[in-house]
Amino acid sequence: MKEIRNPKAKGRRKSETRRPNHPAPAKTSFSAFDLRPSFGLRISALGLLLLCAFAVCSFAEEAAPAAGRFRFPPPEFESxxxxxxxTTPPARALVMQYVDVAVFLGALGLATWLTLKKRSRRGIVALSVFSLLYFGFYREGCICAIGSIQxxxxxxxxxxxxxxxxxxxxxxxxIVFALVIGRAFCAAVCPHGxxxxxxxxxxxxxxxxxxxxLGVLPFVFLGAGLLFAATGSAFLICRYDPFAPMFRMTGSFLMLSIGAVFLIVGMFIGRPFCRFFCPYGALLRVASVVAKWRVRTTPDYCTQCRLCEQSCPFGALNEPSIPATPVVRSDERRRLVRLFLLTPLLVVGIGxxxxxxxxxxAKLHSTVALAEHWLHHQKTPPEYPAMDPDLLRLKRADKDPKQLVSEAAAMRAVFIRNGWLLGGWIGLVIGAKLISLSLRRTRTDYEPDRGACVGCARCFEFCPNELVRRGLMPASAPAPPPAAKT
Amino acid sequence: MDTNPQPNPPKPPVSRRQFMRDGARATMLVGVGGLVGLLAGRHASNGFVWQIDPAKCVRCGLCATSCVLEQSAVKCVHTHAICGYCRLCTAYFVPEPNALSTAAENQLCPTGAIKRSFIEDPYYEYTIDEKLCIGCAKCVEGCNRFGNGSLYLQVRHDRCLNCNECSIAKVCAGDAFRRVPVDHPYMLKSTTSH
Amino acid sequence: MNGQEPERDVSRRGFLKRGARTAGALAAVGAGLDIFEQLAVAANEKNANPFPYDTGRLSKTDPKLVAYEETARFKCPRGEAHRIACGADDQLLIAAGNYISILSRDGALQSEIALGGPAQCVAVAKDGTIYAGARNQVEVFDAKGQRKASWEVIEKRPWITGLAVAEKDVFAADSGNRVVWRYDRDGKVAGRIGAKDKERNIPGFVVPSPYLDVALHRDGLIRVNNPGSHLVEAYTFDGDRELAWGRYSAAIDGFCGCCNPIALDVLPDGRIVTCEKGVPRVKVYANDGAFECVVAGAESFPENVKANEGGDPLRGALDATVNSRGRVCILDPVSGTVRVMARKAEAKGS
Amino acid sequence: MSTAASSHFVVPASKADPRALRTWRTASVIAGAFCVVVCGAMVVGHFRLGVDNPLKSPQVKALKDKLLAAPEDEPLKRQIRALDLQLRQRYFHQLSLNDAGAWLALAGALMFLLAAKREMSLRKTPPMPMPKQHDAARTARELAVARGAVAAVGALVAAGFAIIGVSITTSVPARQAEVEKIFKAGAAGAVPVVDAATPAEMLANWPSFRGADGSGFTKTDGPPTWDTKTGAGILWKSPVAAQGFNSPIVWRNRVFLSGGDILKREVLCFDAANGKLLWQRAIENVPGAPAKVPEVAEQCGYAAPTMATDGRRVYVMFASGELAALTLDGQPVWSKHFGALKNAYGHATSLAVWQGKVLVQLDQGDSPQSGSKMYAFDGATGKIAWEQRRPAPASWASPIVVEAAGKPQIITISVPWAISYAANDGTELWRAREFDGEITPSPIVAGGFVLLISPSNKMAAVKPDGAGDVSKTHEKWAAEDSIPDVTSPVSNGELVFIANTGGMLTCYDVKDGKKVWEHDLNMEVQSSPGIAGNKLYIFGTKGAAVVLEAGRAFKQLARTEMDDKFFASPAFAGGKLFMRGLKHLYCIGEKGAAAAK
Structure with missing residues (x-):
């Protein structure tokens, strides 16, 4: 099966220089190990040829300088x-990107309908499986909405x-969907969710x-991800995406293990990544707080049976509020005022x-990293021939070090500003969290938290009134809501 | 539901909280609208893919090890039109070959991905078996150092996952990676370009 | 029913504990292994090229073999230099960019002649006539730089890369057509030397890249390099192949890489100076091809060793010319310099 | 499940079929174990490949090195071949294992999930929660703990930032000033090679407006006289088809000038020996050019700025906003467009060059805040080498580059500041404030002073060795008589001559600014005078040409009326004088002198 790279094995001996070699037998034996089957993507020879010619022509057009430099021609063959x-295997066709967009919007619409109108957990599960297969395993988690914010x-x-x-x-x-109807995206479109x-x-x-x-972390990640992306340094959110490597079924060992840990933890703790890390989830959480329509567990009145509270794996169901005594209320007011005063301090302090x-x-930015590298090696001139990536990089820096360093300095100044912004943002988030934990809300029913509910539709299946609506339970069964006694 | 003994409580008038919520929503929608407006001029209906500019590639070898794929999406390609068809190909043979034969000790490629075949005296053809190529650029270095540079690295789009952030581009020593439009996904060398 | 409850409870807890333990262990093992791997990588190959193309051995020359040393170095006035030639009064003529730059013997720019396209090579006759090779023609200028004539090559893919001038003849090495053209001084083609010809026992030039060069020897023959065959060949003016020597070897006495030597010139005593690319080195051979000494080894051209960063390997190859005092003037297009090399003893004397 | 929760619920016992339950549990355990085994195998394989990659095998390398020492060793070769095969097989085998492993793990995980979910659902019985005991105090306590936790996370994040920020430092400076310091210290890398003529060559030619240093002065003696009628002394004259007020520049044997109108803007090159038009090249297809050519006021026209050359390329600028570089043979090298320039009379400031950089003083607008800039472009590429904002409205004087106070300086005038920049990087060296009006006369350097003219107002001599605002400290003298409003002064280093539009020629002593003499020439002068050797040349707008001795007493050497109108300034090179009239380009000199050269 495998051929030893040995000339003698093929009976070829001396005087290679005079006598032409027989064409070496094709060494295709390793094709058995070919990892990524090409899926028969070769369209037709003609198509490929045309494409080749097209690519060559277009690049010749772009790359050839005005002077028209010609390369030295190959020999003329007598035989x-x-x-x-x-060969130029084509990239994924442009049309497919519109298909992606159409599928995406369709899935968003369907998810909306399933959570708000149809109220079907089964439908949501089916759509989730589809999204996982399409956006996850087929599109390999790229491009995803989470990364696209960068x-x-x-x-x-x-x-x-x-x-x-x-x-x-x-x-x-x-985001637009979240502003109108809540986190339909998280419900069943996001492959990560x-x-x-x-x-x-x-x-x-x-x-x-x-x-x-832990709910603070997504906001930290969001702030950091956006600032690093905006400076063109790195797409942190993509780099530390635990599931994309799983969807691709290959990737760095570290990220694959982190993904595995998330999944194993996720067997017990509902959606750990969504709740405690996902930066896009943080964005949608904020948007869905002000959504026009929202997911309601009960289609009718709340029996206060607490079945929904128990059904929610994400801790997203809020219980009815307890009326407070005037003493407590005034305490709370004072605390609120203090927190409102504290927030700007937090913004400035953490900023x-x-x-x-x-x-x-700033070191994550390539220019700064290169400048740093250059400054570090300033005393030691690059060795020739430069072979190591570091030395080759240094050679690139050597072309115009002054410009490089001054660009890097400018970039560092940008990062100082960004550091303030990031810290300020975190301070703001902490302040807002503290305030929201001190606000008194009046709630009479068990209802999903506007921000935290991802619309998974689990609670619907538990609500007695929902079962009545669907005719799965006799209408008389649920008792009128028991008066909450203290 | 008609049997519900308790009538629904009458809807309260728009509360302060509701008002704030509507206001915030409107602001955010306007914000998103503004964002769309701002980016309308900066979006590209065309998609982009990663590609290596062969003029900037410095053959640092990181393409072979930095791709998220186990076997890199970067492979060596060959523009035959600028190949010298040398008998002693420095991309095929180690710098100091023992003999000009296809024996393992003479071959440069760690995976044996280059095929050498005789055409006519004194010319030999060299082709890349992409299934075996790992994109290590050893041959590219040999060809550029001594020869015409007809071998060079390209991202192969049948393998590339087109990650949002290319992990090779992040470490590329020559800063040679760039995004190119989907309909011109290769930067091939040709007889007229340089 | 009642009896089952504790068992169920235990199993659930057991399940949770198992899960948590597995997750914890996996996470720890994963993190540990990753750190270990990174440490191992860091220790073994500190950001090294994982697949180096190793020519370290070739980039060092035995100092005992180096018989020349640098006596002067000056800047080449223009970029993209190709060939250098020596004129009367040891003037240096450099074909670079679209120009022929004329330098005095100490490197001061005297004048420049503009060509229509990139200048590939240059040669000077004893009477001062300057012959400049553009890609597909030989342009003739008088000593003052006035254009006298332009000889177009009629064959289909010309690429003139080397020129030599004899008393009555001009030889133009045409890499594209793999021949050396013999012109008379009026531009009439008088011969086509070196084309593959079984009857005359001429194997033909193997020219993978445009570096065919020609030089006039005092024995009345021309010397032409045959880079793809690693040979230096001697032809009569009529095109008979008289002599060929050279062999492939990465060692110092041979010609390295796929296609070397790429340039040659003749010392006053008839020995031959050759230039190589890839491992940039300039060496001297006896007339019969016996290796004599090194003029400059790879370590003298640090920038040239990995030069082709612009993606065009057809730039940057060395060329050398010999002046009337036997000094070897080496053109290194990558660093944009001309180095004047003299034999070690002479250099000390001067 | 937390104990708190279970205390609230009464969970009835499972009614599931124990056999089904056991089956699913077994299935999930088996699938889980399978997953663990597969993943474990992959992990082991991964590390084997990572640490001991067969493709990077040191054994093969060692063996190959051995072969170099013993090239004839056949067993060694066989050994290499066998090892090579084995390693490659191992590598590809590992890759295929990993691929298969991923699918196996996926399938196993799927099985495990299905079984585990099934097991759970079989166990699950409808929960029966009890009504919740509302406990305000407990809720408040929980909220308080939550607030504490959030605050703690905030503190942790801040502490993390602080630790990272303090422990990891970068050597990249945060301020440009520190960058300067790094590179001033001389530790910087190689000085970039300048592809440009040497200063000596520049002085020998006439590479820009009023010569290399913008003084209008050359030491080589000029032609003594010429006769318009007989043509004696006029070596050649060539018609200039293109209109423009710019002055000719000279490089070796070539004379360059530009001209243009709204239709076409072009560069002309003449043979300095015989006046033959060598080439003529329109500046077209300029990147960034607006769709319509910007209109320019007639006062200055399209081609008032004089060209410049560094001996490698010529540079041209037009009032319509184009800046272009051509080779000496007229091949376009690069070009760019500044867009429509805000200038009431039309942009007229000439270009300057220094060490291969083109210097563009682009003053425009009505106020000092209207975006004026000083640019230096890399002559070879057209890339911006540096740029500086200028607090200046539109002006018409040209910048000069001189070696003064030990460093190359670019000296510019506008309202209200005269500013000097370091030629290498554009940092401001000093500025002096005293200028008002429509600044048109360009500065010159003479006798260690920079002579700066505020039109029709005063001429000030400023020492160019200050820093910051030197208005009060470095002005040594000022003269106020017959100050020109268009033409620039000229000096031979000892005396300075100014000619105002009315034709009043005044001579001052450079040392102290004392008036030496003055004389009314009776002609309108808009062309700046020039000095070659000891001769002073003045050309009038109506065609008068006057040659004087550049001395302490007025002495007219020649005067001739030419059939042309002169607005440009004379250029001197190789003992010849080149003068552009509205109709012709003249070369004036002695035939013998030219031949001797």
Whole structure:
């Protein structure tokens, strides 16, 4: 099966120089190990040829300088040998991007309908499986709405970058939906949410304080991700996406293991990534707080049976509020005023600490990293021949070090500003969280939290009134709501 | 539901909270609208894919190890039109070959992905078996150092996942990766370009 | 029913504990392994090229073999230099960019002749006539730089890369057509030397890249490099192949890489100076091809070793010319310099 | 499940079929174990490949090195071949294992999930929650703990930032000033090679408006006299088809000038020896050019700025906003467009060059805040080498580049500041405030002073060795008589001559600004005078040409009326004088002198 690279094995001996070799037997034996079957993508020879010619022509047009430099021609062959063309397997067709967008918008609409109108958990599960297969395993988690916010941020701050249409729509459509009807995207369109929702086997409640404390992290991640993207340094959100490597079924060991840990934890704790890390979830959470329509567990009145509260694996069901005594109320008011006063201090304070981060954070930017590298090696001139990536990089820096360093310095100044922004943002989030934990809300029913509810439709199946509506339970069965007695 | 003994409580007039919510929603919608307006000029209906500019590639070898794919999406390609068809191909043979034969000790490619076949005296053709190529650029270095540079690296789009952030581009020593339009996804060398 | 409850409870708890333990263990193992891997990688190959093309051995020359040393170095006035030639009074003529730059023997720019296209090579006759090779023609200028004539090559893919002038003849090495053209001084083609011809026992030039060069030897023959065959060949003016020597070897006495030597010139005593690319080195061979000494090894051209960053390997190859005092003037287009090399003893004397 | 929750619920016992339950549980355990085994195998494989990659095998390398030492060793070769085969097989085998492993793990995980979910659903019985005991105090306590936790996370994040920020430092400076310091310290890398003529060559030619240093002065003696009628002394004259007020520049044997109107803007090159038009090249297809050519006021026209050359390329600018570089043979190198320029009379400031950089003083608008800039473009590429904002409205004087106070300076005048920039990087060296009106006379350097003219008002001599605002400290003298409003002064280093529009020629001593003499020439002068050796040349708008001795007493050497109108300034090169009239380009000199050259 495998051929030893040995000339003698083929009976070829000396005087290679005089006597032509027989064409070496094709060494295709390893094709048995070919990893990514090409799926028979070769269309037709003609198509490929045309494409080749087209690519060559167009690049010749673009790359050839005005002077018209010609390359040295190959020898003329007497044997009638024809030069083979360079194959160019095409990239994914442009049309497919519109298909993606259409499927995406369709799935969003369907998810909306399923949560708000049809109120079907079964439908949501089916759509989740579809989204997981399409956006997850087929599209390999890229492009996803979560990452697309970085493309938009980069386009906003870098006029040289054009944001692909797909990224723009993937980024904005779920936000618009969230503003109108809540997190339909999280419910069943996002492959990241879908995979976590589907692996949930045995939900465990986590204490409220932990839920709220960890709930700060997505906002930190969001702020950091956007600022690094806007400066063109790195797409952190993509780099530390735990599920994309799983969808691709290959990737760095670290990210694959982190993804596995998320899934294993997700068997017990509902959607750990969505709730405690996802930056896009943070954005949608804010948007859905002000949504026009919302998911309601009961289609009618609340029997206060608490079945829904128990059914929600994400701790997203709020219980009715307890009327407070005047003493308590005035205490709460005072606390609220204090927190309102504290928030600007938090913004400035954490902002200041954030600006300290500018130095290390700037290192993620390629220009700064190169300048740093150059400054570090300033005393030692590059060795020749430069072979190592580091030395080759240094050679690139050596072309115009002054410009490089001054660009890097400018970038570092940007990062100082960004450090303030990031810290300020975190301060703001902490302040807002504290305030929201001190606000008194008047609620008479058990109802899903506007921000936290991802619309998974689990609670519907538990609500007695919903069962009545669907005719699964006799109408007389649910008792009128028991008076809440203290 | 008609049998519900308790009538629904009458809807309260728009509360302060509701008003704030409507206001915030309107603001955010306007914000999103503004964002669309701002980016309308900056979006590209055309998609983009990653590609290596062969003029900037410095053959640092990181393409082979930095791709998210286990076997890199970057492969060596060959523009035969600028190949010298050398008998002693420095992309095929190690710098100091023992003999000009196809024996393992003479071959440069770690995976044996280059095929050498005789055409006519004194010319030999070299082709890349992409299934075996790992994109290590050893041959590219050999060809550029001594020869015409007809071998060079390209991102192969039948393999590339087109990640939002290319992990090779992040480490590329020559800063050679760039986004190119989907309908011109390759930067091939040709007889007229350089 | 009642009896089952504790068992169920235990199993559930057991399940949770198992799960949590597995997750924790996996996470720990994963993180540990990753750190271990990174450490291992960091220790073994500190950001090294994982697949280096190793020519380290070739980039060092045995200092005992180096018989020349640098006596002067000056800047080449223009970029994209190709060939250098030596004129009367040891003037240096450099074909670079679209120009022939004429430098005095100490490197001061004296004048420049503009060509229509990129200048590939240059040669000077004893009477001062300057012959400049553009890609598909030989342009003739008088000593003052006035254009006298332009000889177009009629064959279909000309690429003139080397020129030599004899008393009555001009030889133009045409890499594109793999021949050396013999012109008379009026531009009439008088011969086509070196084309593959079985009857005359001429194997033909193998020219993978445009570096065919020609030089006039005092024995009355021309010397032409045959880079793809790693040979230096001698032809009569009539095109008879008289002599060929050279062999492939990465070692110092041979010609390295796919196609070397790429340039040659003749010392006053008849020995031959050759230039190589890839491992940039300039060496001297006896008339019969015996290796004599090194003029400059790879370590003298640090920038040239990995030069082709612009993606065009057809730039940057060395060329050398010999002046009347036997000094070898090496043109390194990558660093844009001309180095004047003298034999070590002479250099000390001067 | 937390104990708190279970205390609220009464969970009835499971009614599931124990056999089905057991089946699913077994299935899930098996599937889970399978997953763990597969993943474990993949992890092991991954690390084997990562740490001990067969393609990077040190054994093969060692063996190959051995072969280099012993090239004839056949067993060694066989050994290499066998090892090579084995390693490649191992590599590809591992890859295919990983691929298969991923699918197996996926399938196993799927099985496990289905079984585990099924097991759970079989166990699940409808919960029967009890009505919740509302406990306001407990809720308040929980909220308080939550607030504490959020605050703690905030504190942790801030602490993390602080630790990272303090412990990881970067050597990249945060301010441009520090960048300067790094590069001033001399630790910087190689000085970039300048592809440009040497200063000596520049001085020998006439590369820009009023010569290399913008002084209008050359040491080589000029032609003594010429006769318009007989043509004696006029070596050649060539018609200039293109209109423009710019002055000719000279490089070796070529004379360049530009001209243009709204239809076409072009560069003309003449043979300095015989006046033959060598080439003529229109500046077209300029990137960034507006769709319509910007209109320019007639006062200055399209081609008032004089060209410049660094001996490698010629540079041209037009009032309509184009800046272009051509080779000396007229091949376009690069071009760019500044857009329509805000200038009431039309942009007229000439270009300057220094070490391969083109210097463009682009003053425009009505106020000092209207976006005026000083640019230096890399001559070879057209890339901006540096740029500086200028607090200046539109002006018409040209910048000069001189070596003064030990460093190359670019000296510019506008309202209200005269500003000097370091030629290498554009940092401001000093500025002086005293200028008002429509600044048109350009500065010159003479006798260690920069002579700066405020039109029709005063001429000030400023020492160019200050820093910051030097208005009060470095002005040594000022003269106020017969100050021109258009033409620039000229000096031989000892005396400075100014000619105002009315034709009053005044001579001052450079040392102290004392008036030496004055004389009314009876002609309208808009062309700046020039000095070659000891001769002073003045050309009038009506065609008068006067040659004087550049000395302490007025002495007219020649005067001739030419059939032309002169607005440009004379250029001197190789003992010849080149003068552009509205109709012709003249070369004036002695035939013998030219031949001797």
């Amino acid at each position: 009638g040998y024809k030069l083979p063309d360079t 493309n938009v941020a980069l386009a906003l701050f870098n006029s040289g970058y054009t944001v692909p249409l797909t990224a723009l729509i993937f980024c904005l459509a779920p 879908a995979i976590q929702d589907l692996v949930l086997v045995k939900p465990v409640n986590i204490p409220m304080w932990l839920e709220h404390a 200041g600490v954030g600006s300290l981060l500018a130095g290390p954070a």
